[in-house]
Amino acid sequence: MEDHKPEDKSEKHEHGGCGGSGSGSSCGSGGDAKGGSSACDGNGGCHEDKSSSGTASSTSSAEPVTSGCGSNGGCGSSDSDGEKCSRSQFLRAAVPCVGGVWALMAAYPIYSYLTPNGGDEPESKVSSVNIGDIKDLPPGSGKNFKFGSMPALITHTKDGELHAFSAVCTHLGCTVQFRPEKDLIWCACHGGCYDPSSGKNVAGPPPKPLLALKVEVVKDKIIVSKA
């Protein structure tokens, strides 16, 4: 890197963007603060003022230069005007940019790490379950059971029919139950009610009927499978 020495008067400082050629190391290499501010012309580019550079050392005057370059699109734009900026300005722009990119790069693996990939969840592979003897489920009763990873419910209505549903309330996902005294499928969370034969939502907040499952009785055993 070339330093600005008083003998360098002839050097032209018209090209070279941020950190580009050696001149990027200090724009406004001319003189003290006052000299430097006058050296920044209206274009925002920092042109060396020969008269002052001849007399002063090559200390850069940060403040006036900052306002000069900063008001004109900042660093990084290397338009044909030959705009330049100081190392400190470049760094001031670069540090947040690099920091931001770095933060994004760090965020991605963290997000992926935290995102469940379901690897350990056998996604309801079960297609049918045996839930016991029909004798244990007299008419007018119901029972919760496990259908794969899904809570489920069977009702034996008074007309002697068997019906099975997903027990996941269509409102906010609580597990519903059969209430014999009301003859209804009922959700304790917000009092949603479903018809025990059809699973239709009949009262309260649930927006949809319960998902129906298929019931068969094989040799007195109740078999529930996906509908």
Place this chain on the structure above:
Amino acid sequence: MTSGTEKANGTKKVGLMGWLDERLGLEAAFKFAQKKQVPIHKNSVWYYAGGIALMLMVIQFASGILLMVYYVPGLEAAHASILRINSQVDFGWFFRSIHSWGANLLIAVLVGHLFSAYFMKAYRKPREFTWYSGLILLVICLGFGFTGYLLPWDDVSFFATKIGLDIASKMPVFGEAAASLLRGGHNIGQGTLSRFFVIHVALLPLLCLGLMGLHLLFVQMHGMSEPGYFKKLEAAKRTYEKFFPNFFLKDLLVWLLALNGLAALVTLYPWGLGPEADPFGAAPIGIKPEWYFLAPFQFLKLVPPQVGPFEGELFGALLMVLACSGMVIVPFFDKGESAEKAKIATYYGLVLLLGIIAFTIWGALS
């Protein structure tokens, strides 16, 4: 040698204090601490609320750390470990009850603190950041309550979490992703328990400590706010007391009383534990959230399943967010320049507070 020059100056203390002061800047710290004065007026009692909250927070940290020694955040082990804390570990029931009761009292005190600051208009310039840090602290404490509630893995906590996350998943844009991140899968299970545990014992405590530090720093920087009627008094009638040591000693006394109150509650009404959660069992009859979530719970019950193009939960939640948003914009609405706006802010606060109280009571009774 240095102490010699200090003597020559005649301004600095010698001995241990002088030695410490040179290294720690104690003098400046004392000055900073002594700057604060407490205005004396008819609503001065509310100035104790923040202090009580601080004390309860310390108690939550201490009891929480003790609980962590025996608590096991595993699906099979969590409920059993709490049972063990409750029945086998010496004073286990005591520390667990302290933590549970403390959590409830803390939130109650924070709500009081928030609304007292609101009605005294302490959010006005230059205390906007004090106000916002306080709001976030309340949200963090609600987060503590929500995540801590699942940890014992009993039936009520299981469904409370289920409902909470299902509501979250209905929120627009990020709702589903956020709920799935928190749940750690499709169903509430080990993934959820682990995540809630980490949030409860690591993430929120860190955030909370940082914000509490800021909040207290801001309070110290700006001094106590004075309500309008107090400011208008002529100078002779405006009385103050020093925070250090006068008010601080009173603070200590109040903390002692609060601590005794907590200890009495804890021994007379030890915190219970429901049966272990059964992910395939029905939701228990009479299930309700903690009292501080009762108001939104009750409100959501009233919203029909579908409102125009919106799902009921989404609509209800948006309505509640809207209702509370005044708390966020108030420092920029009521800047103390217009009596009209000050009045509007006060009425809004009253309506919000009464609404929350009414829905909470309604939720508790129904």
